[in-house]
Amino acid sequence: MSSKQLTVQSQLEKFPSVLPKFIIGLLSFVVFYILATITISFKGINERGLLIAINAFKGLFNPSMKIITDLGQYGLLQMLFETLAIAFLGTIIGLVFAIPLAFLASRNMFPKGINNICLTLISVIRAFPSFMLGIMFVKSIGPGAFAGVLSMAIGSIGMLSKLIIEVIEDLNPGIAEALDAAGCSTFEKIRYGLIPQLSSNIISIVLYRLDINVKNATILGIVQAGGIGAQLMFAIGARRWPDAGAMLLGVIFMTVVLEYFSTKIRTRLAGQKG
Amino acid sequence: MIKFENVDKVYANGTRALDKVSLEIEQGEFVAIIGLSGAGKSTLIRTVNKMIDITAGKLTVNGIDVSTLKGKELRKFRRKIGMVFQSFNLVLRTSVINNVLAARVADMSLIRTLLGLYSKQDKIQALEALDKVGILEKAYSRADQLSGGQQQRVALARTLAQNPEIILADEPVAALDPVMADVVMEDFKRINKDLNITVVINIHHVDLALQYADRIIGINAGKIVYDGPTKNITNETLKMIYGRELTEDDLMKEKKND
Amino acid sequence: MIDDILHIFFPRTYTLGNGKVVKEKFNWAPYITIAVIVFSILCAIATKVDIPRLIQRSNAFWDLIREMIPPNWSFWRDLQKPMIDTIVMSVLGTVVGCLIALPTSFYLSSNFELNNVYLVGHRGLLSLLRTLPTLVYAQLLSIVIGTGTLAGTVSISIFTYTICVKMLYEQIETVDMGPYEALQSTGASRAKCMIKAIYPQIRGYFWATVLYCFETNVRSAAILGYVGAGGIGVQINEQLTWRRYGNTGLMVLVLVITVVIIETISRELRKKLVQG
Structure with missing residues (x-):
């Protein structure tokens, strides 16, 4: 038996050397260092920067009550609601387009040719930078929240349909067959066979995307596509720290509350299935 | 020497796992602790290296009062005590040799641990430990490619690699089939005899305990109800320990006949 | 009825x-x-x-796209540097953020019986910080430490840290604690037990998380230039202001291709990492 010749000494010689790992580690450190020196210009934090930082901190913890209590167009509540509205409406419109697209792209629903066309479309939409969409809509239909809604809707289609495809392809074909055998019409098959299987999953997906969209809606402001983003960036840029503080707290509060409920609903939906 | 003097362990929920336990175990003994599950076997074994703290009484190991140990001193104390578990507790996603070498990190610097820089002495010690349990050839296999019995022998090798004076084993063969259980128990026996390491083993299966141990400690509801040489065990004493007639579940060899 | x-x-x-x-x-x-x-x-x-306005102005949208095609290829010379900057910012930001997140996440996992007040406090703070997009950090930092790639890199690091820590501690909370107990019984310190018993179990997942963060960061880094935090965003702003749509077209094309390439490679690698 060959294992008889095996000794501690012969096994010791086979011990993998740490040298290759060490070299890889060193090389990647050197590469990162070079990249950093080429790209990143470190001008140093001067005293002014430090002063600004201190003021910023002070302002962020002393939010302007004027903005918080203002119920007008530039009051915190209206701006937050506009942000939420962009995200919500964008998600819903995105969903309306994503569902048929997802069905067309699912292997168990339509032929391969149609699948591939739709999948390509989906991956192009997914890769397209969403703020570019925002810019293009602002340029063509004018600045404002409507441009934000449109870019958010298109931006959501990619991920929504990708996730919905997974759900559709996981469908249990047995239920449709059983309804077929019971002599159900196509409408009845969809109503009693498909929707009950899909709905809780799709609601989870939509809530998940809504979370992301609320965060993205803050970014859209920067390209004049509505929401709180523009005012927030202006306030920071102009160093109106108390205003910026109020808006940041507003954004944080809204996102956290939304995330809390969305997670709660999603865990409950997941629990129902399991 | 392990010495329990009137040791109590009461858990936060009020369960009394050890009740006035007193016993002495000399260096080099092979002791099996038997009893029903929930009788306090696991607690008893885990108090020895302070994985569980006692609530009253005195526990000394080689003259050291265990309950006073903390932080660095406790860690230093534990290096001399090996432990083997029912579920092997190996890192499955890494190689066998790395699992065994893990027992050496207690003596290494943090930076060497982080970089995985083991000394030649450590590697030799780990490989020798694998040789002692007869799976040297598996040194560079991934742990999850090994059978249950082989995995438990890796765990045993890991314990040997820390040069222990005492090995504590908590149901080491409960997850194995009867044939592998014998192999692993043989390993324990050999290590006990050849290296003069004290072996304290929790074991549910009475037949294995009787076959391999020199001394049996029977425990029931946290109390020691029997403590003596294996050869003095009778059916009456077993009934006292278990509080009932033995069933097929209490024997491993019975299962083999199925 | x-x-x-x-x-x-x-x-x-x-x-x-x-x-x-x-x-x-x-x-x-x-x-x-x-x-x-x-x-x-x-x-x-x-x-x-305003649906009527959408219909009425939709021509303008298509005109915009038509003007972007064909892209102005000669613009590539000016585009190289900001594009590389964008990717380097993402790489460095991801690496720094994840490397800081790795050790922290161990101390934020609930399975080591560590200080609960610290755990809840740090986790709470992170979940607040996580709500802010990279762009907000970039705007803040470009004022405090000056405009440029440094502000971009640091803001990417902060954002990466906040999401990476959460993904890691949630994973760490699912690992098998058996090996940890075994190493503790050999007398190894807590840090060593984490390195040798827990890290090997999450190693694959950790690198998959790094890749995932990198993907997300490349997407969000493109816009950072808008607030002066370096990268291609500076150019996008400039070219649009001057209505050079051919140049914009090239930028969109380059961005789309970069994202697709990085996503494809990363997805394959991630699959392997999580299995292995």
């Missing part, structure tokens, strides 16, 4: 032949549907949705 509609909203009670009363389960679905529709209409009013 009316009865059918009422049936949707109110569960019926049936009395069976044997006198038993059966009540239908209450169904929330119709109420939720109506609430969603009403809220959508409210949102549409708030965001001034």
Whole structure:
């Protein structure tokens, strides 16, 4: 038996050397260092920067009550609601387009040719930078929240349909067959066979995307596509720290509350299935 | 020497796992602790290296009062005590040799641990430990490619690699089939005899305990109800320990006949 | 007919032949549907949705796209540097953020019985910080430490840290604690036990997380230049202001291709990492 010749000494010689790992580690450190020196210009934090930082901190913890209590167009509540509205409406419109697209792209629903066309479309939409969409809509239909809604809707289609495809392809074909055998019409098959299987999953997906969209809606402001983003960036840029503080707290509060409920609903939906 | 003097362990929920336990175990003994599950076997074994703290009484190991140990001193104390578990507790996603070498990190610097820089002495010690349990050839296999019995022998090798004076084993063969259980128990026996390491083993299966141990400690509801040489065990004493007639579940060899 | 509609909203009670009363389960679905529709209409009013204007101005949208095609290839010379900057910012930001997140995440996992106050406090702070997009950090930092790639890199690091820590501690909380207990019994310190017993179990997942963060960061890094935090965003702003749509077209093309390439490679690698 060959294992008889095996000794501690012969096994010791086979011990993998740490040298290759060490070299890889060193090389990647050197590469990162070079990249950093080429790209990143470190001008140093001067005293002014430090002063600004201190003021910023002070302002962020002393939010302007004027903005918080203002119920007008530039009051915190209206701006937050506009942000939420962009995200919500964008998600819903995105969903309306994503569902048929997802069905067309699912292997168990339509032929391969149609699948591939739709999948390509989906991956192009997914890769397209969403703020570019925002810019293009602002340029063509004018600045404002409507441009934000449109870019958010298109931006959501990619991920929504990708996730919905997974759900559709996981469908249990047995239920449709059983309804077929019971002599159900196509409408009845969809109503009693498909929707009950899909709905809780799709609601989870939509809530998940809504979370992301609320965060993205803050970014859209920067390209004049509505929401709180523009005012927030202006306030920071102009160093109106108390205003910026109020808006940041507003954004944080809204996102956290939304995330809390969305997670709660999603865990409950997941629990129902399991 | 392990010495329990009137040791109590009461858990936060009020369960009394050890009740006035007193016993002495000399260096080099092979002791099996038997009893029903929930009788306090696991607690008893885990108090020895302070994985569980006692609530009253005195526990000394080689003259050291265990309950006073903390932080660095406790860690230093534990290096001399090996432990083997029912579920092997190996890192499955890494190689066998790395699992065994893990027992050496207690003596290494943090930076060497982080970089995985083991000394030649450590590697030799780990490989020798694998040789002692007869799976040297598996040194560079991934742990999850090994059978249950082989995995438990890796765990045993890991314990040997820390040069222990005492090995504590908590149901080491409960997850194995009867044939592998014998192999692993043989390993324990050999290590006990050849290296003069004290072996304290929790074991549910009475037949294995009787076959391999020199001394049996029977425990029931946290109390020691029997403590003596294996050869003095009778059916009456077993009934006292278990509080009932033995069933097929209490024997491993019975299962083999199925 | 009316009865059918009422049936949707109110569960019926049936009395069976044997006198038993059966009540239908209450169904929330119709109420939720109506609430969603009403809220959508409210949102549409708030965001001034204007379908006629969309139809009327949709030509302008297509014109914009038409002007971007063909892209102005000669612009590539000026585009190289900011594009590389964008990717390098993402790489460095990801690496720094994840490397800081790795050790921290161990101390934020609930399975080591560490200080609970610290755990809840740090986790809470992170979940607040996580709500802010990279862009907000970039805007803040470009004022505090000056505009440029440094501000971009640091803000990417911060954002990466906040999400990476969460993904890691959630993973660490699912690992097998057996090896950890075994190493503790050999007398190894807590840090060593984490390195040798826990890290090997999450190693694959950790690198997959790094790749995932990198993907997300490349996407979000492109816009950072808008607030002066370096990268391609500076160019996008400039070219659009000057209405050089051919140049914009090239930028969009380069961005799309970069994202697709990085995503494809990263997805394959991630699959391997999580399995192995």
